[in-house]
Amino acid sequence: FNIKNMKVLIAEMVDKKVVEKIKAQCNVDEKYKLSHEELLKIIPEYNAIIIRSETQVNRSFLDAAVNLKIVGRAGSGLDNIDIDYATKKGVIVANTPESNIVSAAEQTMTLLLATSRNTVWANNTIKSGKWDRKKFIGSELYQKTLGIIGLGRIGGLISERAKGFGMNLIAYDPYISDSRFEKYGVEKKNSIEELVKESDFITIHTPRTEETIDIISDKEIELMKDGVRLVNVARGGLYNEDALYRGMKSGKIASVGIDVWMTEPQETHPLYEFNTMIGTPHLGASTREAQFRVGDEVANEVLAGLKGEIVKNA
Ligand code: MLT
Numbered sequence: 001f002n003i004k005n006m007k008v009l010i011a012e013m014v015d016k017k018v019v020e021k022i023k024a025q026c027n028v029d030e031k032y033k034l035s036h037e038e039l040l041k042i043i044p045e046y047n048a049i050i051i052r053s054e055t056q057v058n059r060s061f062l063d064a065a066v067n068l069k070i071v072g073r074a075g076s077g078l079d080n081i082d083i084d085y086a087t088k089k090g091v092i093v094a095n096t097p098e099s100n101i102v103s104a105a106e107q108t109m110t111l112l113l114a115t116s117r118n119t120v121w122a123n124n125t126i127k128s129g130k131w132d133r134k135k136f137i138g139s140e141l142y143q144k145t146l147g148i149i150g151l152g153r154i155g156g157l158i159s160e161r162a163k164g165f166g167m168n169l170i171a172y173d174p175y176i177s178d179s180r181f182e183k184y185g186v187e188k189k190n191s192i193e194e195l196v197k198e199s200d201f202i203t204i205h206t207p208r209t210e211e212t213i214d215i216i217s218d219k220e221i222e223l224m225k226d227g228v229r230l231v232n233v234a235r236g237g238l239y240n241e242d243a244l245y246r247g248m249k250s251g252k253i254a255s256v257g258i259d260v261w262m263t264e265p266q267e268t269h270p271l272y273e274f275n276t277m278i279g280t281p282h283l284g285a286s287t288r289e290a291q292f293r294v295g296d297e298v299a300n301e302v303l304a305g306l307k308g309e310i311v312k313n314a
Helices: 017-022 036-045 061-066 083-088 101-116 117-129 153-164 178-184 192-198 218-223 243-250 290-306
Strands: 005-011 029-030 048-051 071-072 092-094 145-149 167-170 201-204 228-232 255-260 277-278
Touching: 005 017, 005 036, 005 290, 017 029, 017 192, 017 290, 036 061, 048 290, 061 083, 071 290, 083 092, 101 117, 101 153, 101 201, 101 228, 101 255, 101 277, 101 290, 145 153, 145 192, 153 167, 153 178, 167 178, 192 218, 218 243, 243 255
Parallel strands: 005 029, 005 048, 048 071, 071 092, 145 167, 145 201, 201 228, 228 255, 255 277
Antiparallel strands: none
16 A cells, blocks of 8 residues: 555654654654644645644644544543544544553652652752752651552552552552452552542552542542652643642642643743642653654554554554
């Protein structure tokens, strides 16, 4: 099947080798940072688009995309894509749910450790010419209870890594079997309330859906232990950001590590005022290895879709 005349738009950055791979078979344009309106203007010419989490594949996009056959999502979250409407329009959506999970899990461990040890705050202090050791007494992960919300692919990897640090593990996930809890040696909790009450550290690994937005808010924070530490490398808004702010301000929460935001990009935010908050700009999947793997997988999916072959993860 000749796809030489097909046009692929790469709208968010993927690995260079991947771009070359697609270019070897069809026409490729790389156009980054387009506004939604700019995208609507040009999308009619394209047969495929490759995106990450910023591009909104919503109704207006799909209505304009009259020649589109496939959306390749280089990553796993699909909250920026209207899957039902895409299906109605006959557009295939394929993601890469396995390819960046290790990087997401490692970013989670990074934030768990760095928030516990004041790493960024101490780094900023030493670089501003001050040597202060008293201020930065941290806490160990060892023998603390880590509450994992969502024991899917990433949650499972977290449990394996946290076990290496000697943490006690509990998790809440109403969608998986008891055998998975057993497999990972994680104690099952039947409600969020139970989980938050018992956790010293909390991390979340769920998609963003109506059910998971604000899953942690004032009510849940109230139930937590004093000095609890929270990390979110999944999606912004799963922990209500205003509630987090209040929890930090009152001292109930000792630290937060946040990689993902309700609105992205997020150039200013009330939470940025806290030295005990470490914020990163959605870097969970931003490693060379993950970017190569997601890019390569999405390239194979897009090429298969254009050729009319079976598409993995569609
Ligand atoms: C994902 O959903 O896979 C991650 O958030 C990574 C990304 O969007 O690039």
